[in-house]
Amino acid sequence: MNLPLNTSANPADPIANARYNMIEQQIRPWNVLDPQVLDLLAVVRREDFVPAAYRSMAFMDIEVPLAGEPEQALRDGRCMLAPRLEARMLQDLQVRPTDRVLEIGAGSGYMAALLGHCAQSVTTLEIDPTLADMARQNLQNAGLANVSVRVADGAQDPLVEGPFDVIVLSGSVAELPSALLGQLRDGGRLGAIVGHDPVMRFTIVRRTGDRYESTAPWDTTAPRLQHFPEPSGFSF
Template identity: 50%
Template sequence: MNIEQARFNMIEQQIRPWDVLDQDVLNLLSIVKRENFVPAAYRNIAFADLEIPLPGGERMLAPKIEARILQELAVKKTETVLEIGAGSGYMASLLAHRGRSVTTVEISPELAEFAKQNLAANGVTNAQVVEGDGARGWNEGAPYDVICVSGGLPIMPQEFLEQLSIGGRIAAFVGTAPVMKAQIITRVDEKQFRVSDVFETLVAPLKNAVHPSPFRF
């Protein structure tokens, strides 16, 4: 396989048509080598338009979804980032190239170790992997300027909103099957948040994700 041609095709045929037009984001997809974050058995489909299996039964998001979220978050060099769901470490690497520092929280010990190894092997020094349950966010280091939730949330827990700095943004996949909304939630001030629906999709929920109460009053 011609890796560089496959990378070019991914960017031009999958990602750009998905309204990812920020040239800095497109350039970053050439700099951060996606194939280095994919399990060896799936390296030949690193650039395919699909979710790639990860250790422990988890899955890596499709490239166009990762790229679109990265574009919509518009991370600045001065900003601190929290990611929930490290996976392979690929999204954390993209975020680290754009932001000041990244804390990525992973509930699976196997995946946390996989992400740590991938980040170290690819020279990413401003991202740390923390093993833990981030279904309600991660208070240590809060408030964050950017929060990226790399898994589904049936509802948005209040804790995430409280851990966001004023002017900060959350990217999250909110809702349940068959359709979820990729949302960007911006904290306007202490009490106000602005919600923007970016696209519809379906991703696996976070482990221990908060569900709405079944009771009606």
């Protein structure tokens, strides 16, 4: 990933200034210090992946609704994650130029765009056809020819493209999805926000042969991805 770095503030350019503030005030304080990730955030135009009605929210430290009534969109997971979450996930998964990546939950395509700059190829699944069309158009406009968008339910539909070096869930789940773990190559990593409100944990699972080792380096919360199992938590 060789991208031009332009992270300086520019008071004459409100968009550039907002992007600079996002990186310096939200993302760096969240221990995102990898210079390649910071370079990427400076040049991938997040505002181009936000619906026009919410363009003013592009650089805020919040989830951005993508379609329909805003509160319902957030409840249904039809949103962009907060910028610091996307940046920290990208950094911690250490995506390499030779990696084949699967994303569950394309949304507007922004995370897929970040991944596409780092990886050999990205397949991103989106359960909502309207959002899939949005993501496809946004990625095309951004010139990401190595990212493909497919309308699919990442919790239930077969994954004919696997196995993968990296799997990213752009939303939360109650428990690690065993079917997706089975799609990891030897040496592969899966990253998911796992658990229940008010505290979830970003969990990374690494496959080594037949072994799966997990770490949970930080806490957060995020809207649910649809149709993944939701255990009741009760036992008898």
